Amino acid sequence: MKKKKEIIEQIIWLRLSQIFVNERYKNGDFKIPIHLAMGHESLAVAVDRSMKNDDSLILSHRNIHYNLARMDTLKEEMDEYYLKDTGIANGHLGSMNMSNPKRNIVYSSSILGNNLPVATGFALGNKLNKKDEVVFVVTGDGAIEEGSLWESLLFMKSNNLNTVIIVENNQWSLGTKIEERRCDIYLDKIADSLGIDYTSLQGNNPFEYIEIVSSCRAKSVENNCPVILEVHLTTLGYWYMETEEYPDGKFINYHAGPAPSVEINDYPLISTSNEDPLFVLKEYLTEKELNDISSKLLKKLESELV
Amino acid sequence: MKYVQFVNVQLKKIIENKKNLVLYGQNINAASCLSGLTKGLGSINQGFTINTPNSENTLVGVGFGLMLNNISSIFFMKQMDFLLLGIDHLVNTYNVIRQNEPKASFTIFPINVDSGYEGPQSALNNFNDFCSIAGVEGYSFTNKKDTQKIISDYLVKPGFRIMSPSQRLLQNETIDLNVLYNDNEFKFFHYMKGDDVSIICFNYSLPYGIILHDMFQEKDINASLFSINTYSSFDYKYLINDLRSTNNLIIIDDTKSANKLSDKFLNEMYKCCNLDKVIILDRRNEQNRFYPRHDKLEIDYFSVLNELIN
Numbered sequence A: 001m002k003k004k005k006e007i008i009e010q011i012i013w014l015r016l017s018q019i020f021v022n023e024r025y026k027n028g029d030f031k032i033p034i035h036l037a038m039g040h041e042s043l044a045v046a047v048d049r050s051m052k053n054d055d056s057l058i059l060s061h062r063n064i065h066y067n068l069a070r071m072d073t074l075k076e077e078m079d080e081y082y083l084k085d086t087g088i089a090n091g092h093l094g095s096m097n098m099s100n101p102k103r104n105i106v107y108s109s110s111i112l113g114n115n116l117p118v119a120t121g122f123a124l125g126n127k128l129n130k131k132d133e134v135v136f137v138v139t140g141d142g143a144i145e146e147g148s149l150w151e152s153l154l155f156m157k158s159n160n161l162n163t164v165i166i167v168e169n170n171q172w173s174l175g176t177k178i179e180e181r182r183c184d185i186y187l188d189k190i191a192d193s194l195g196i197d198y199t200s201l202q203g204n205n206p207f208e209y210i211e212i213v214s215s216c217r218a219k220s221v222e223n224n225c226p227v228i229l230e231v232h233l234t235t236l237g238y239w240y241m242e243t244e245e246y247p248d249g250k251f252i253n254y255h256a257g258p259a260p261s262v263e264i265n266d267y268p269l270i271s272t273s274n275e276d277p278l279f280v281l282k283e284y285l286t287e288k289e290l291n292d293i294s295s296k297l298l299k300k301l302e303s304e305l306v
Numbered sequence B: 001m002k003y004v005q006f007v008n009v010q011l012k013k014i015i016e017n018k019k020n021l022v023l024y025g026q027n028i029n030a031a032s033c034l035s036g037l038t039k040g041l042g043s044i045n046q047g048f049t050i051n052t053p054n055s056e057n058t059l060v061g062v063g064f065g066l067m068l069n070n071i072s073s074i075f076f077m078k079q080m081d082f083l084l085l086g087i088d089h090l091v092n093t094y095n096v097i098r099q100n101e102p103k104a105s106f107t108i109f110p111i112n113v114d115s116g117y118e119g120p121q122s123a124l125n126n127f128n129d130f131c132s133i134a135g136v137e138g139y140s141f142t143n144k145k146d147t148q149k150i151i152s153d154y155l156v157k158p159g160f161r162i163m164s165p166s167q168r169l170l171q172n173e174t175i176d177l178n179v180l181y182n183d184n185e186f187k188f189f190h191y192m193k194g195d196d197v198s199i200i201c202f203n204y205s206l207p208y209g210i211i212l213h214d215m216f217q218e219k220d221i222n223a224s225l226f227s228i229n230t231y232s233s234f235d236y237k238y239l240i241n242d243l244r245s246t247n248n249l250i251i252i253d254d255t256k257s258a259n260k261l262s263d264k265f266l267n268e269m270y271k272c273c274n275l276d277k278v279i280i281l282d283r284r285n286e287q288n289r290f291y292p293r294h295d296k297l298e299i300d301y302f303s304v305l306n307e308l309i310n
Helices: A002-026 A041-050 A064-069 A075-081 A115-128 A147-158 A187-194 A206-223 A277-283 A287-305 B003-015 B056-068 B080-097 B127-134 B144-154 B206-218 B237-246 B261-272 B301-309
Strands: A056-059 A105-108 A135-140 A163-169 A197-202 A226-232 A238-241 A250-253 B021-025 B048-051 B072-077 B105-110 B138-140 B159-164 B188-192 B197-202 B223-228 B248-253 B277-281
Touching (some): A002 A064, A002 A075, A002 A206, A002 A277, A041 A064, A041 A163, A041 A277, A056 A115, A075 A287, A105 A115, A105 B056, A115 A135, A115 A163, A115 B048, A115 B056, A115 B080, A147 A187, A147 B056, A187 A197, A206 A226, A206 A277, A277 A287, B003 B144, B021 B056, B056 B072, B072 B080, B080 B105, B080 B159, B127 B138, B127 B159, B144 B159, B188 B237, B197 B206, B197 B237, B197 B261, B206 B223, B206 B248, B206 B301, B223 B237, B237 B248, B248 B261, B261 B277, B277 B301
Parallel strands (some): A056 A105, A135 A163, A163 A226, A197 A226, B021 B048, B072 B105, B105 B159, B197 B248, B248 B277
Antiparallel strands (some): A238 A250, B188 B223
């Protein structure tokens, strides 16, 4: 029960931390581009909780949620956004390349598809060192359009590398939805063609997510192979772009920058459906409990950032 | 001994003494083993030797991933043009990795395809451009002495670099010259000393320089002969001293790149030397580059001689 409470609090803390970053972003505090990941909290917590001691995590440009989940504090990450020498990477990496080797985040890339080959090499190094640890690598529905996915899967499978490839499928790449830019990609069939195990997840239930991510890890270790986990989720936040075709504004899902539709006063919920991981927590908490925990964590964050 | 066999022996000397090394690339441990370049390396390597799939972008990233995990590796590549597919990693991945002092070594060892007739897409004698865009050290070598020194010092040294032999020279007999002087980082080698003219060879031009040197000698013209083995600027003091004694400069550069170190070098020499004659032998007026054709630098040696003495 205590562990369940910790997990719930970690998800809420991730949301509130991002809302804090968003408020400062709206205020014009940051010179660097930041990709918020509100709506991705359950997955980030599940990955954090499924990683064993020497497992590694390799991230993409949208990495705030994983970096926060692997830390107990917002301040160092915030300082990195301010490019201060007290930041996680001494202000040398900024947001899109933020990594934290002390917490096993060994590399993050701002380039779509770039981190998959690096994860492949890192996993090959583990094999040479006779380590059974797993490399988790996070990519997205945009990055899997790059050829590096195919090349890396081929190498991982050919060389029996312990890897879990997490595909965050939020349907959007920059300002375009999948159907606006390409045909469907059936990752399950791609995986099947290479003899790679594939699992799909959606719904944001953190406890189910932890179970599934952990089982993907176990499969990878047991069979010394890559495993693909595709997670369907929504990146919360949106705006409307006025064009000649859409004079009332075209819906654009959040990609990067401040999320104008997310207000600190709205915390902790952004959406009242299971696309919001905090809404899913209502299965386990009353509205009052959710608000009480949020208020407590909000105060803690405020005092941390003073 | 053929040059490819000589390079292979030098590689073996280093690889057999290195633990936990990953050697990888297409066909490196199968069939002709890149025309003999990597023959037998797999049997002496104590780490992994991997015949890889044809996935150059990923293969360059793999080397950097290994480096992050403190594992040294060498990626052998049959043709330098394959490296075009890995430029993202040369630039973007290495820009992140280089922020920390690397404990492991990563060497990409492509063969510079300068033998000719490959066609418009494959004859990429442009080593300069890879070094420039990635901001990395590159080492070319052409003969027994510079090959020995560069491979033994840099092949598995912590850090990242590209080193590349010439396809054209690999199939020839090994060139053996005495070295009068080289700098500590092996960026240039001085082979002959003369008082009449300084011949400075860039990229894989040393064989042309040797022909010119020997031809001058028959006419009692004493030439200094240098080869530049790097693609980035370095301390030119030693070469300036030589030029101040000859006052005549011949530059030979067989790269196809428009981003030539020889141009930058010449600019510096104009600033600090009073040169009587400057002769540049490169590809700037070359025609038909994009058709299958020979890749040799066309030099009219007698015209060069006449230009120098008149």
